[in-house]
Amino acid sequence: MIRFDSVTKRYPDGTTAVDGLSFEVGEGELVTLVGPSGCGKTTTMMMVNRLIDPTHGRIYVDGADIAGVDPVTLRRGIGYVIQQTGLFPHRTVLDNTATVPVLTGWKKAKARARAAELLDLVGLDPAVYGPRYPEQLSGGQRQRVGVARALAADPPVLLMDEPFGAVDPVVRDRLQKEFLRLQADLHKTVLLVTHDIEEAIRLGDRIAVYGAGRIEQYDTPASVLGAPATPYVAEFVGTDRALKQLSVTGIDRGDLERPPFVRLGEPAADARARLRTEGARWAVVLDEDGALHGWVATEELTGGDGTVAGHARRMEAWVPVTGTLKAAFSEMLKHDAGWIAVLDGHRFLGVLTPTKLHEALRRTIGSDEQGVPRERAEVDSVPTE
Template sequence: MIRFESVTKRYPDGTTAVDDLSFEVAEGELVTLVGPSGCGKTTTMKMVNRLIDPTSGRIFVEGRDIATTDPVRLRRRIGYVIQQTGLFPHRTVLDNTATVPHLLGRPRKQSRDRAAELLERVGLDPAVHGPRYPEQLSGGERQRVGVARALAADPPVLLMDEPFGAVDPVVRDRLQKEFLRLQATLHKTVLLVTHDIEEAIRLGDRIAVYGQGRIEQYDTPASVLGAPASPYVAEFVGSDRALKQLVVTGIDPGDLEHPPFARLGEPADQAADRLRAEGARWAVVLDEEGGLHGWVGTEEMTGARGNVAAHARRMEAWVPVSGSLKDAFSEMLKYDAGWIAVVDGTRFLGVLTPAKLHEALRRTIGADEQGVPREETRVDSVPTD
C-alpha cells in the first residue's frame, strides 16, 4: 500500500532529515514510527502526502508514484490527524467533519450524514456535539473529531502525527482503545508518529524504530522488545522491556489452571461435601452453560440450606481471553488477587496465576530472543523444595 524506495530528504543547509529510507507498509497495517525528536519520523510521514517532497528516491501509494500525482488530489485521498487536531474554529463540529466529502463534491446532505455517522463511531453524539464549536469541546473530544474528519472521505491511508499527545493520560488511554476498536473494523493503512515507545508497542502491528534519519529496526512489537536489533534499539525501548512485553503477549488458554467448581443450582451442603473431599477451600461458581457467575467458600456452605447461588460472591478479578498479560497483571494488582479468572464471552475457561503469567512471559521472551515460534518453546523451572 505504501512503499519507500531509497528515499532521502536533504535541506539546502546540508541537514539530512531522512537518509536512504526503504520500507513497505502492507494494506490494512498500522505501523508506528517511533524515535527521539528530530530523528526524521515526522518528515517521513509528511512525504507520503507531499507536504514535504523528497530530495531523491520514490514513494508509492496504492502502487502509484506520488510524484506523478497532483498534491491536492493526493491529500484528499489521505486522512491526516495531528496533535492539535487543526479544526476550523468558525465551523461546527458537524461541518468540520464534513469538510473533505464536501470538497470532493459530494452533496451537502450526504456529507453531513457521513459526518454524523463517524461522530457516533468515535463516541460523540452528533445531536449533542454536532452543533457545537471546537472551543466548546474538551481536548479529548476535539481529538475524536479530528479522527472522524480524517475518516470522512473513507481514505485508504491514514497519517497520524502524535494524535493522542495533547491529552491527559486517562483520556489518552481511552482514545487509544477507541482507535484500536475502530481500526479493527475499518482496516485502514496507517502511519502513526509517536515519541512514546509504549504507545508504539500498544498500537502498532509493526514498529519502525528510528535512529538519526534512518530506521534501526522494523519489526513486530514483540520482536523489537524480545530481540532488539542493536544496542541503540535496546536502550531506546528501555531496560524494562520485559515488562513492556506484557502488552503484546496474549493469554494462552494452555497456561490456565482449572480450579474446583460448583454449579448455581447445586445444593449448598452437597457442594460443600464434594469440595471438602477434593481438599478445596473454595470453588468457582458456574451456571448450567458454563458461564462464570462468581466464587464461593467451602466452609460457608457447610450445613447450609438452599443452593450454591444463595452463597456465591461476585467475581471481581477477571479478563477476556482476548486480553494481554498486562491486562491480567493489572487486574491482579487492582484486586490484590492470587489468581484471575479468564473468560471467553461469559464462558469460564480457567484461571491465570502469577506463576503461570511469569512462565508465559519467560517463554515469550525466550522465543523472541531465539527467533523461534513461541509454541515451540518451554520453560524449565528449578524446584524450590
C-alpha cells in the same frame, strides 16, 4: 499499500533528515513510527502526502508512484490528523468534519450527512456537538473531531502525527482505546508518528524504531521488545521492556489451570464433602451452562437442604481470553487476587495464577530471543518452593 524505496531527504544546507529508507506498510496495517525528536519520523510521514518531497528514491501508494500524482489530488485521498487538530475556528464541528467531502465535489447535504455519521462513530452526538465551534470543545473532543474529519471521505490511507499528544494521560488512554476500536472496524492503512514507546507498542501492528534518519528495527511490538535488533533499540525501549511486553502478550489457554468447581444448584453438603475429599479449600462456582458465577470456600458450605447458590460469592477478578497478560496482571493487583478467572464470553475456561503469568511472559521473551514459536521456546523453570 505504502512502499518506500531507497528514500532520502536532504536539505540544501546539507542536513539529511532520512537516509535510504526502504520499508512497506501492508493494506489495513497500523504502523507506528517512534523515535526521539529530530530523527526523521515526521519527515517520513509528510513525504507520503507530498507536504515534503524526497531528494532521492520513490514512494508508492497503492502501487502508484506519488511523484506522478497531483499533490492536491493526492492529499484529498489521504486522511491527515495532527496533534493540534487544525480545525477551522469559525466553522462548526459539523462543517469542519465535512470539509474534505465538500472539496472533492460532494453535495453539501450528503457531506453533512457523512459528517454526522463520523461524529457519531467517534463518540460525539452530532445533534449536540455538530452545531458547536472548536473553542467550545475539550481537547479530547477536538481530537475526536480531527479523526472524524480525516475519515470523512473514506480514505484508504491515514496519516497521524502525534494525534493524542496534546491531552492529559486519562483522556489519551480513552482516545487510544477508541481509535483501536475504530481501526478494528475500518481497517485503514495507518502511519502514526509518536515519540512515546508505550503508545507505539499499544497501537502498532508493527513498529519502526528510528535512530538518526534511519530505521534501526522494523518489526512487531512483541519482537521489538523481546529481541531488540541493536543496543540502541534495547536502550530506547527501556530496561523495563519485559514489563512492557505484558501489554502485547495475549493469554494462552495452555497457561490456564482448572481449579475444583461446583454448580450453583448442587446441594451444599454434597459439594462440601466432595471438595474435602479432594483436599480443596475453595472452588469456582459455575451455573448449569458453565458460566462463571463466583467462588466459595469449602468450610462455608454447610449441610441441610441448601444449595451452593446460598453460599457463593460473586467473582469480580476476571478477564476475557482475548485480553493481554497486562490486563490480567492489572486485575490481580486491583482486586488483590491470588488468581484471576479467564472467560470466553460468559463461559469459564480456567484461572491464571501469578506463577503461570510469569512463565508465559518468560516463554514469550524466550521465543523472540530464540526465533521460535512461543510453544517451542525453552526456558528454565523457576522453583516455587
